[in-house]
Each structure stands twice: as structure tokens, then as C-alpha cells.
């Protein structure tokens with residue numbers, strides 16, 4: 001693995017922009033609390049990652065305190081990024097977790113640069129910042145404080161109820177910057193959820209998280225993605241999901257069909273072949289070897305979702321991420337680069353899939 005040759009100044013030319021600079025490996029460690037998991041603790045040289053210009057993502061900057069993800073979603077598109085470390089995009093992505101232990105210190109340095117224009121930053125794009133490992137490393141409080149102190153707006157997308165721990169801190173940060181919080185939940189069926197994303201908290205735990213976020217005064221947009229053809233796209237399942245999201249206090253929901261990008265595609269189809277072999281041929285027809293389900297399918301899904309959004313008053317979208325600004329803009333301390341405006345607010349990352 002490439003760790004062997006890592007030096008503080010090493011650059012992985014094959015890595016994605018923003019993930020290219022990897023600092024030195026400090027140690028690899030295992031702990032009984034995380035059976036089968038190895039944490040590779042590294043000293044990073046950069047914290048803010050620039051999103052490639054050609055990306056369709058509605059944000060320019062991301063922070064990922066970790067790489068790899070204990071949530072183990074079979075459909076996760078970030079899997080492919082593990083291959084740049086000579087790790088595989090399957091089991092290694094789930095169990096070999098890279099932790100940027102000095103990320104707060106590095107982030108503060110980057111945010112203090114005169115060149116930093118306080119563009120919105122998205123957290124939760126390649127790894128879940130509130131997976132269980134955050135309970136061990138406690139990186140997020142420092143990241144939140146650093147962003148807020150610098151006047152940088154940000155959004156967080158997570159499946160992790162651990163975010164509740166930081167709600168008081170987020171509420172305080174929202175006095176000076178705009179913050180968007182999104183929770184990812186696409187399953188009402190717990191049995192299926194545990195098959196497809198075996199490391200994630202249950203739907204109930206995430207509904208409780210949505211409620212806690214709403215109770216703390218934040219809008220909470222839910223990413224109900226991915227919807228899985230023939231598995232979670234039935235009327236009964238979607239209706240149950242929307243009903244539960246509304247009852248939990250979600251402000252809006254964004255829905256999309258499964259994407260099968262390279263990296264995720266192989267892993268998901270392997271899983272499908274094991275658990276639902278009768279569906280493999282149907283998926284091949286629907287995706288036709290590509291990333292997206294057919295246009296007809298997507299239109300069919302969108303039409304049904306639109307009715308459910310109306311029925312459950314869940315028509316909020318990414319704009320609803322402009323949330324909880326305890327102090328009116330005029331009363332907030334003006335950052336050197338000028339106050340944030342609605343146009344610069346962090347759009348929640350539309351998808352990790």
C-alpha cells in the first residue's frame with residue numbers, strides 16, 4: 001500500500017483533486033470497540049478540498065476528516081476513492097479508515113489565509129463525518145468552531161445520530177454563519193436497510209435525529225436517496241417513508257433513484273446478485289450498463305414523489321438549508337471577505353450515490 005512511501009510532502013498524482021496531498025502515516029491501530037476495523041491515523045497537509053470544476057456538485061469546497069466509511073453502504077460512490085490508496089473499493093472501504101488527526105489545526109491555518117473567500121463548505125461528501133469513529137476522534141467540534149470563527153457557511157450531510165452531540169455547538173455557530181443540516185434516510189424497511197447499508201444506524205435512530213435537529217431550531221432536509229428499483233420504490237414503502245419523515249419534523253425531502261457509478265456499481269450488483277438474483281437482469285435492462293436508471297423510470301418516480309411531497313407538505317428543497325441564523329445578518333460580525341448572502345449559502349450535497 002502507498003502508506004509505505006508516505007512522507008509529509010508526498011503527493012498522490014492519481015488522487016482526486018483535493019484529496020491528492022496526503023501527509024504521513026502516524027500509526028495504524030485497531031481497537032476492540034471497532035471489531036475488524038483498522039484506523040490509519042495520518043497527519044494531513046490540507047483540510048479544504050476543491051471540488052473539480054467539471055463536477056455537477058453545487059458546492060466548490062469540501063472537508064472530509066476521514067476516508068473510508070463504517071456505514072458500509074453498498075451503493076456508495078465514494079468507494080472508488082479508496083483505490084487511489086491501493087486499497088479496494090469493497091471491504092477495505094468499509095474497514096480501513098483513514099483519519100486526518102490534525103485536521104482542525106490545518107483547517108484553521110487555511111481559513112486564516114487572505115485568499116480564503118469564505119465560500120460554502122460541504123461536509124459528508126466522501127465519508128460520513130458522524131460515523132461512529134467520530135465518537136473516538138472527536139474532530140467535528142473543532143471543525144465547526146473553526147468554520148464559524150472564520151465566517152465560513154457550511155452544510156453537513158449525515159446518517160449519524162452522533163450529530164446530536166454537537167447540536168448545541170451548531171446552534172451557537174449559527175449565530176455567526178449559515179448552516180445547513182441534512183439527514184440521509186431512504187428506508188422505512190429496517191430489514192432491507194440493514195442488508196443494503198449494514199453499518200448505518202436504524203431508520204428509527206435517524207428519525208430521532210431528524211426530530212432532534214428540528215427541535216434545535218434547524219430546518220432538516222432529508223436525502224431520501226437512493227431509491228432502489230423494485231425494492232424501495234413501491235407505493236406502500238414510499239408512503240410509509242414520507243409519513244415518517246413528516247412526523248419527525250423534516251422540512252423537505254430530496255429523492256432520487258439509485259446511481260450505479262463505477263466502483264459502486266460492481267459492489268451493489270454483487271450484493272444484488274447474492275440477495276435478489278432475480279432482479280439482476282431487470283437492473284441490467286434499466287441501467288443499460290450506465291450510471292442512471294432510464295429516463296422513463298426517473299420520470300415515473302418523480303411523478304409519484306411529487307404527489308407524496310404535496311400530501312405530506314415536504315416540498316422543501318436545498319434552499320431550505322438556509323437555516324437557523326439566530327442573529328439577523330445585520331447583527332452578525334462581518335467577515336473580512338464580506339457577509340454571506342443567500343446566494344453563497346451552502347447547498348446540501350445532492351447525493352453521495
Ligand code: SF4
Pocket residue numbers: 069070071072073075076077078125126127128159197352353
Ligand atoms: S453513502 Fe455516505 S454513509 Fe454510506 S458509506 Fe458512503 S459516505 Fe458512508
